[in-house]
Amino acid sequence: MIDIPPASFRVTPYGEVDATTLDQVRDGFDTSRLLGLVDGLDACLADMGGVIALREELLRLHAMALTLVEGAAPTVPTEGACIWAEAESVQLDLETLAAWVRSAQACLTPLVNLVPDHEQ
Structure with missing residues (x-):
């Protein structure tokens, strides 16, 4: 056998x-966390002005940097x-966006981990 x-x-x-x-x-x-990500992204982008x-x-x-660094006309x-x-x-906006990205990645990890052994 x-x-x-x-x-x-x-x-x-x-x-x-x-x-x-x-x-x-x-x-x-909790699948509603995915909808929370959408809401979080919308709020983050709204705070930045889109x-x-x-x-x-x-x-x-x-x-501005071209003028200061390379001497270009303003x-x-x-x-x-x-x-x-x-x-x-800009840096603060990007930090806010990066924090959202990290939380989104953490939320998606359980779904990414669904990959079967034969696909790895």
Whole structure:
């Protein structure tokens, strides 16, 4: 008689997954956390003024740096402009976004861990 071990994966509508991990996810994963990620991203982007605003801030900072570092003619109004304050503002926005990314990665890890052994 051949001893065949039970399958270590399950076939689901969304692909094969590790059977043990699926049981663990089913016991402890709160799917509403994924919706919370969407809300968190929306709030984070709203605080920054959106992705377009962040892009514009980076372009403005680049133009200011070109003037200071390479001696290019100023293309950003200089009245009341302070490069380090602009850079600090962008850095704070990016830190907020990075914190959201880290929390999103932690939330997704249980789902990533569903990969079956034969796919690794």
